[in-house]
Ligand SMILES: *[C@@H]1O[C@H](CO)[C@@H](O)[C@H](O)[C@H]1NC(C)=O
């Protein structure tokens with residue numbers, strides 16, 4: 001190699017070290033993307049009596065289809081494994097989703113396993129190993145508990161209601177929304193495109209009063225609950241690729257219960273599609289991989305069959321574990 005070539009290489013190394021030394025490189029600068037991302041979904045503990053005969057934990061198929069629609073594959077993650085098994089899984093997957101449901105956010109197995117992954121994800125991102133995480137509804141609430149180190153949720157009931165988002169000015173420059181077409185951003189603020197199915201949430205005031213949350217997350221949207229409480233509806237990590245939505249983007253395309261206000265308009269579908277693609281693109285920035293092909297194949301959700309659940313739940317299909 002010529003001397004000139006060597007100098008150029010040193011320059012590249014220095015530039016690279018500079019961008020990797022921050023948790024969140026502003027631009028994926030000549031990053032090699034992973035076009036076969038696998039997204040882990042932590043199974044949810046069954047709480048509904050009608051679902052109990054089928055398993056102890058579950059994943060609604062709507063979340064699986066959501067990931068698949070963005071060009072990703074799903075690995076279901078059980079709650080019964082050892083810490084070293086979770087560490088191995090962490091090195092194999094390219095992102096993680098905490099889904100909605102009902103379970104204790106501090107003492108349940110769901111919370112215990114989430115805490116393990118949260119810690120691993122913080123460490124990885126700090127070391128320049130990009131690893132995105134997403135929480136939906138209870139999953140977003142869980143992220144706030146993990147970051148704050150305490151449960152700051154309060155009653156913010158918005159049950160079975162579709163709402164427009166009250167976007168903050170920060171939303172327009174956020175990673176999540178900045179590439180959205182203008183007409184869709186307008187529609188998000190004016191049309192009921194986000195399905196809410198929750199009793200608890202994080203009030204804007206609780207967020208603002210907590211230094212840990214305030215320094216960790218940027219608030220992208222708020223909404224008003226039935227009791228007039230203003231709650232956080234969309235969050236994005238400042239330094240970490242962690243995202244939270246109090247509403248349910250997956251229902252817009254993959255759940256059809258007539259008794260529930262699932263938004264199915266063209267704008268609602270577009271919103272859901274773009275967010276799925278956004279998160280899977282985040283996963284493309286992770287180069288984690290399984291040790292071998294057999295391990296990958298046996299870990300993915302394709303070896304499982306969802307059960308038809310449209311006649312006893314609000315889901316069309318559910319994977320039970
Ligand atoms: C929207 O959010 C702003 C603060 O960002 C708040 O002052 C306003 O009351 C909110 N409006 C609604 C309708 O939620």
Ligand SMILES: *[C@@H]1O[C@H](CO)[C@@H](O)[C@H](O)[C@H]1NC(C)=O
Nearest residue numbers: 050307308309310311312313
């Ligand atoms: C739901 O439908 C399936 C398939 O038709 C049937 O086997 C099952 O018994 C039904 N369950 C209930 C609770 O009606």
